[in-house]
Amino acid sequence: MDTAIQTAPRKKRALSCIQPTGIPTLGNYLGAMRNWVNMQDDFECAFAVADLHAITVRQDAAQFRRQIYEMFSLLLAIGLDPEKSLLFVQSQVPAHSEMAWLLACHTQFGELSRMTQFKDKSANHADNINLGLFAYPSLMASDILLYQPDYVPVGADQKQHVELTRDIAERFNNIHGKVFTVPEPYIMKSGARVRSLQDPTKKMSKSDENQNAYISLKDDPDAIRRKFKRAVTDSEARVYYGEGKDGVNNLMEIYSSVTGKTMEEIESEFEGRGYGDFKAAVAEAVIDVLRPIQQRFDQLMKDKGYLERMMKQGAERASAVSRRTLDKALKKMGFVLV
Ligand code: TRP
Numbered sequence: 001m002d003t004a005i006q007t008a009p010r011k012k013r014a015l016s017c018i019q020p021t022g023i024p025t026l027g028n029y030l031g032a033m034r035n036w037v038n039m040q041d042d043f044e045c046a047f048a049v050a051d052l053h054a055i056t057v058r059q060d061a062a063q064f065r066r067q068i069y070e071m072f073s074l075l076l077a078i079g080l081d082p083e084k085s086l087l088f089v090q091s092q093v094p095a096h097s098e099m100a101w102l103l104a105c106h107t108q109f110g111e112l113s114r115m116t117q118f119k120d121k122s123a124n125h126a127d128n129i130n131l132g133l134f135a136y137p138s139l140m141a142s143d144i145l146l147y148q149p150d151y152v153p154v155g156a157d158q159k160q161h162v163e164l165t166r167d168i169a170e171r172f173n174n175i176h177g178k179v180f181t182v183p184e185p186y187i188m189k190s191g192a193r194v195r196s197l198q199d200p201t202k203k204m205s206k207s208d209e210n211q212n213a214y215i216s217l218k219d220d221p222d223a224i225r226r227k228f229k230r231a232v233t234d235s236e237a238r239v240y241y242g243e244g245k246d247g248v249n250n251l252m253e254i255y256s257s258v259t260g261k262t263m264e265e266i267e268s269e270f271e272g273r274g275y276g277d278f279k280a281a282v283a284e285a286v287i288d289v290l291r292p293i294q295q296r297f298d299q300l301m302k303d304k305g306y307l308e309r310m311m312k313q314g315a316e317r318a319s320a321v322s323r324r325t326l327d328k329a330l331k332k333m334g335f336v337l338v
Pocket of ligand 1: 154
């Protein structure tokens with residue numbers, strides 16, 4: 001009998017990681033993390049908490065440990081599904097550190113010196129310009145290349161590191177034979193570009209010294225209302241998207257991103273109404289989107305046992321995948337595997 005084997009075309013693979021260096025902002029969520037959730041159906045996804053990257057700057061041990069649990073909880077709370085996607089903590093998968101050394105030996109001093117993030121971070125931490133900070137992109141390349149992804153969804157600030165990863169992969173493949181898929185950066189099309197609420201010419205950032213400039217994913221409803229109330233707008237008191245209205249544009253961008261409404265719909269909704277009404281509506285819409293995430297996050301943080309089981313399961317799965325790539329690379333280079 002003729003059995004037609006239904007082979008669906010293999011889903012493309014995507015991988016991204018996030019450092020556990022504090023609670024992300026609404027900008028991180030709407031601009032990147034929420035898209036990861038949507039990507040889970042169309043791609044075979046892997047997401048990791050990049051804790052090894054975080055120690056390129058000094059971390060307090062107790063706070064660092066808490067932030068690792070928090071970031072892992074948050075990934076689950078926003079809707080990343082461990083049954084659909086590979087979810088793990090980088091340091092729990094030893095192949096990352098091992099591969100980083102192999103790739104460090106295929107990364108040039110000159111290439112690393114040109115990385116803008118290295119230049120910025122060494123200016124900001126002039127007392128601790130360590131080798132890890134410099135070699136950071138080799139570790140990031142190993143995070144990526146171990147899983148053979150086709151795409152790496154990242155924000156624009158990480159594009160340079162993904163380009164370097166491509167160069168490292170191509171170089172390695174040319175010297176030793178094909179081991180790595182050469183991945184492409186995947187700059188999200190649908191991600192909102194959320195700006196600071198206090199200076200809308202700047203990106204919303206959790207490291208802003210003015211807490212009113214950003215919404216943290218952990219902010220409670222009162223804090224969210226207060227921050228939107230204080231958000232910078234203009235003196236025209238008319239809600240429309242236009243030149244010279246950076247503050248209002250940003251609020252419309254956020255409102256559109258959380259409600260799905262178009263700019264035209266928002267303009268007509270607030271026709272003849274002032275900024276007070278508009279800001280209150282934006283705040284309530286944001287509160288509604290964050291509420292279920294915050295509830296799940298709080299529950300997860302109370303159950304370390306569950307989190308650790310999920311971490312362990314992820315680490316085991318990730319180790320199986322990454323070990324295969326690492327062994328292949330070692331073998332091609334001439335190492336003796338026993
Ligand atoms: N460097 C990334 C950042 O700071 C985090 C990261 C580490 C990452 N490894 C990665 C992102 C691999 C994408 C793929 O945002």
